[in-house]
Amino acid sequence: MEKNNLKGWLYLLPAFLFLGAFMIYPLIDVFVYSFEEGYNSASQTFFGVGTYNYSYVLHDPYFLQAVKNTFILVMITVPVSTGLALLISVALSSIKPLRDLFQTVYFLPYVTNTLAVGLVFMILFKKTPYSDGLVNLLINWFGGNSVDFIEGPYWAKMFVLCFYTVWVVMPFKILILTSALASVNQVYYNAARVDGTSSFRIFRKITLPMISPMIFYLVITGFIGAFKAYSDAVALFGTDLNAAEMNTIVGYVYDMLYGDSGGYPSYASAAAIILFTIVLTITCINLLVSKKHVHY
Amino acid sequence: MKIVLQHLTKKFPSRNRKVREEVVAVNDFDFEIPNGKLVGLLGPSGCGKSTTLNLICGLQKPTDGRIFFGEDDVTDLPPENRGVGLVFQNYALYPHLTVEKNIRFPLENLKGADKLSKEQMRDRVYEAARLVQIEELMDRKPSELSGGQQQRVAIARALVKMPRVLLLDEPLSNLDARLRLQTREEIRRIQKQTQITTVFVTHDQDEAMSISDLIVVMKDGIVQQIGKPQEVYDNPVNLFVAKFLGTPPINVFDGRVQDGRLYIGEDAILDTKGVPDQEVSVGIRPEGFLLQEDGPMHCRLSRLEVMGRDVSVVSASEYSQNPIIRAIINAENSIDLNAETIRFAVKPQKVFIFNKETEERILL
Numbered sequence: 001m002e003k004n005n006l007k008g009w010l011y012l013l014p015a016f017l018f019l020g021a022f023m024i025y026p027l028i029d030v031f032v033y034s035f036e037e038g039y040n041s042a043s044q045t046f047f048g049v050g051t052y053n054y055s056y057v058l059h060d061p062y063f064l065q066a067v068k069n070t071f072i073l074v075m076i077t078v079p080v081s082t083g084l085a086l087l088i089s090v091a092l093s094s095i096k097p098l099r100d101l102f103q104t105v106y107f108l109p110y111v112t113n114t115l116a117v118g119l120v121f122m123i124l125f126k127k128t129p130y131s132d133g134l135v136n137l138l139i140n141w142f143g144g145n146s147v148d149f150i151e152g153p154y155w156a157k158m159f160v161l162c163f164y165t166v167w168v169v170m171p172f173k174i175l176i177l178t179s180a181l182a183s184v185n186q187v188y189y190n191a192a193r194v195d196g197t198s199s200f201r202i203f204r205k206i207t208l209p210m211i212s213p214m215i216f217y218l219v220i221t222g223f224i225g226a227f228k229a230y231s232d233a234v235a236l237f238g239t240d241l242n243a244a245e246m247n248t249i250v251g252y253v254y255d256m257l258y259g260d261s262g263g264y265p266s267y268a269s270a271a272a273i274i275l276f277t278i279v280l281t282i283t284c285i286n287l288l289v290s291k292k293h294v295h296y
Numbered sequence: 297m298k299i300v301l302q303h304l305t306k307k308f309p310s311r312n313r314k315v316r317e318e319v320v321a322v323n324d325f326d327f328e329i330p331n332g333k334l335v336g337l338l339g340p341s342g343c344g345k346s347t348t349l350n351l352i353c354g355l356q357k358p359t360d361g362r363i364f365f366g367e368d369d370v371t372d373l374p375p376e377n378r379g380v381g382l383v384f385q386n387y388a389l390y391p392h393l394t395v396e397k398n399i400r401f402p403l404e405n406l407k408g409a410d411k412l413s414k415e416q417m418r419d420r421v422y423e424a425a426r427l428v429q430i431e432e433l434m435d436r437k438p439s440e441l442s443g444g445q446q447q448r449v450a451i452a453r454a455l456v457k458m459p460r461v462l463l464l465d466e467p468l469s470n471l472d473a474r475l476r477l478q479t480r481e482e483i484r485r486i487q488k489q490t491q492i493t494t495v496f497v498t499h500d501q502d503e504a505m506s507i508s509d510l511i512v513v514m515k516d517g518i519v520q521q522i523g524k525p526q527e528v529y530d531n532p533v534n535l536f537v538a539k540f541l542g543t544p545p546i547n548v549f550d551g552r553v554q555d556g557r558l559y560i561g562e563d564a565i566l567d568t569k570g571v572p573d574q575e576v577s578v579g580i581r582p583e584g585f586l587l588q589e590d591g592p593m594h595c596r597l598s599r600l601e602v603m604g605r606d607v608s609v610v611s612a613s614e615y616s617q618n619p620i621i622r623a624i625i626n627a628e629n630s631i632d633l634n635a636e637t638i639r640f641a642v643k644p645q646k647v648f649i650f651n652k653e654t655e656e657r658i659l660l
Contacts (some may be wrong), residue, residue: 190355191388195402195457196376205401209392295392 033269041265051158053270062242063271066252069233072158073165073248074226081166082218085173090203092174093181103178110171117168125149125160150237157237157246165232169225173218180214181207212294220286227279230254249275297366297460297493299329304345304361306347306517321347323517325361329495329510336504336525337497340562341541344429345497346465347515352495353380353463353518365460376405378461381454381492385466387446389438394450396434399424402457424452426485444475451486462487464496468503480507501541505529513537530645535655538579538648544608544624548617551578551649558649561615563593565642568649568660576658577617577650582608584646585623587631591641595621607631611638 033039034054057063091101109117124134127148131137136146147153149160149168184207192202208215230250233241242255243246249271256268304325307318321344329335337345350356352363354375362371370378389398399421403412412420425431428448438446447467454462467483468476484507487494498504504511505525513520513528513536521533532538538546551560552575558566560578587609595611598620602608609623609631623640631638649658 185388187384187386187388188390191382191384191390192401193355194353194375194380194382195453196405197401201405206390209390212392272588 001169023171030269030272033266039266046266047222053266056269056275057270057274060267061245062255063249063252065245066247066249066262069158069161069246070227070229070248073162073229074223077165077169077226078219078222080162081169081173082215084166085170085177085218086215086280088170089174089177089181090207092178098169103174107171109168110175114168115235118164121160121164121236121274122150123290127152151244157244160236161233161246161278165226165229168232169222174249175223176214176218177211179268180211184210213296216286216290216294220283223282223286224279227275227282249278253259298331299493299495300364300462301325301327301329301348301352302364304348304351304363305359306344306351306356307359320517322351322358325519327519330492332491332493333509334484334494334496335370335512336508337495338501338504338511338540339499340498341517342547343514344517345499345514347517349382349463349465349495349497352461353382354378355382364419375458379457379459381457381459381462383447383450383454383462383464383467383482385469387438387450387470389446389449389453393437394434395425395436395438395441396421398408398438398449399453399456402453406457410429420456426454427455427489428452428482439485443471444479444503447471447479448482451483455486455490455492459492462490462492462494464494466497466499468498468500476503483507502543505541508559509537513540515540531657532579532648535577535579535650535657538650538657541597542581544622545618546581546621546648547621549578549580549613549615550617551576551601551615553649558647561613565593566644566647566660571649571658571660577652577655579648579650580642581646582622582624585609585625586641586643587625587629587638588641589639591639593640593642594637595640597631597633597635597638600633602627607641609638 005179007110035051036046037050037052040046042197067192075189088106092099095102125132125136127136127150128144132140132146133149149156151157188206188210189202192206197205228250229248233246233248233251237244237246237260241251247255253268253271253275256264256271304322305320306322307320310317310319323344325348337348339345347356351358353371354373358371362369364370365378371411375382390401393401400417403417403420406412413434413463422431423589425434428451430445430452432450433441433449438449441449447470451467464483465504468479471479480503483494483496508525511525511528512522512524515536521537522530523531528537529541529544532541535548539548549560551558552573553559553568553571554573556567556571557564558568558576558578595613595616598612600607605627606624607627607629608627610623611623612619613621644660649660650656651658
């Protein structure tokens with residue numbers, strides 16, 4: 001028995017080595033960095049150990065702005081994209097003709113490059129000396145005034161960012177949900193029909209519980225993905241996100257490492273650990289909530 | 297509630313687009329199921345029995361023909377307005393709901409004048425649960441139940457809305473042999489107790505014979521014979537029905553009628569006065585053989601299978617259409633195992649002759 005155990009660990013060793021070297025060690029390292037005050041990356045020296053890095057980051061207005069932006073982004077895009085994806089998937093699975101075409105169309109954004117899509121969104125929304133952009137054109141048609149979505153007021157920029165994020169994350173969700181819907185056994189619908197169940201009740205009482213594990217998966221990964229948003233903001237507003245008031249937490253970490261104000265790995269580590277804590281907390285809450293509503 | 301099926305026909309478009317042939321699943325089904333009876337639809341797989349059930353419950357629309365429940369024409373009604381309870385082959389219990397909620401589900405759909413209060417629902421649910429004896433399982437999820445218990449829950453769910461007609465699709469096929477015997481008695485008991493007209497589908501003739509008031513034997517969408525189980529067994533209208541009913545199955549021989557006698561090979565086994573000379577298929581039930589030393593029929597003896605009360609004599613003959621001939625005789629008979637041939641006499645009422653081409657029964 002003892003010998004077998006040893007053999008087992010031996011088989012696991014390669015996996016442990018790689019996981020340790022590339023996943024666990026960096027995590028611990030970031031944690032250590034975040035407590036080293038006044039760390040200098042050139043000389044690899046630091047003055048002392050303490051919580052100053054955290055205090056600095058938490059008092060940095062750029063960081064607070066980034067946290068606010070990230071939270072708004074998460075709270076809007078996750079429910080909206082999941083809800084919309086559910087609606088579209090249900091619609092897709094209830095039509096027969098052209099379903100394949102629509103499925104392809106809805107999946108296109110997933111295989112399109114983020115930056116290319118950002119460029120297209122710029123053209124749609126940006127105000128230039130020559131044109132107000134397609135969206136403003138539409139607004140003008142309906143009697144509204146032009147808004148500068150890219151360099152204008154905060155809410156307009158946030159709207160574009162949320163719109164863009166929802167648009168980018170939807171295809172994957174639609175893909176997952178259409179296959180989840182297709183995997184619900186038709187016999188349950190037949191049983192419900194014989195019992196005279198209304199279609200709304202069938203959806204609420206049968207379809208939703210049956211696909212709840214998939215919805216839950218999408219919500220969790222959606223939260224995590226949205227908290228880690230960065231490239232979307234860059235694609236729309238350029239690399240100087242602090243100036244545009246559109247920075248995200250990951251953007252802040254990146255700026256601290258490499259940006260104009262770069263060279264502060266300790267601050268970056270502290271911010272990363274704070275992000276880690278937030279994501280962990282939210283995921284735990286999700287798990288607790290899901291216990292009641294998800295049926296495996 | 298009697299069920300009247302008038303010239304019921306269901307055609308499906310062919311899957312193969314090149315061949316524009318339609319598949320006729322049910323062909324001109326014309327029958328009246330009397331009130332309060334338990335009827336078994338019996339046939340090999342693909343014979344249209346499940347389609348017939350779906351037509352009765354309304355999940356599929358007939359291509360032709362009408363369906364009446366009592367005097368009401370329900371052909372164009374959706375399933376929910378027909379008042380049918382359906383038990384699915386795999387039960388289709390909602391996996392995320394407890395047994396109690398599963399049974400209550402149909403009641404919660406009732407609207408308007410039929411709407412029930414919480415207490416009424418509870419009473420009805422427990423009444424149905426009592427009927428199928430699952431009151432102690434009400435808080436469990438379907439995944440925590442055995443197959444037989446799931447079956448009972450499914451029946452309770454079908455009965456709770458007090459349907460006019462109860463339909464069961466292969467109700468016993470997912471149960472093991474012992475549970476199958478028990479459950480079929482249970483279905484019989486519930487049906488007797490509720491007096492609901494019940495139709496069930498099965499491919500197992502034992503099942504159909506044992507509990508049905510009437511059986512309907514189907515083949516390729518066409519009804520072959522309808523009758524009380526024993527009548528159909530004793531008087532099959534054609535070779536298919538004769539072969540389909542009975543375990544062990546009937547023995548079929550190539551034979552001929554000549555000068556008013558039935559021959560298998562050179563053995564004249566029976567007088568058949570009035571039947572014109574022709575080639576025939578001869579069916580002899582296993583219990584239709586009598587061990588007799590000077591009997592008219594001879595076979596090559598292969599082996600004996602002793603099954604307690606009976607002995608099954610396995611033999612062979614070049615005229616048999618099956619590789620073996622099985623005769624069931626009383627265990628008290630002594631048989632010489634070293635003998636090469638064995639001789640039988642036959643019981644005339646257990647011998648059926650069929651036209652060689654049409655396979656229709658030729659009455660003696």
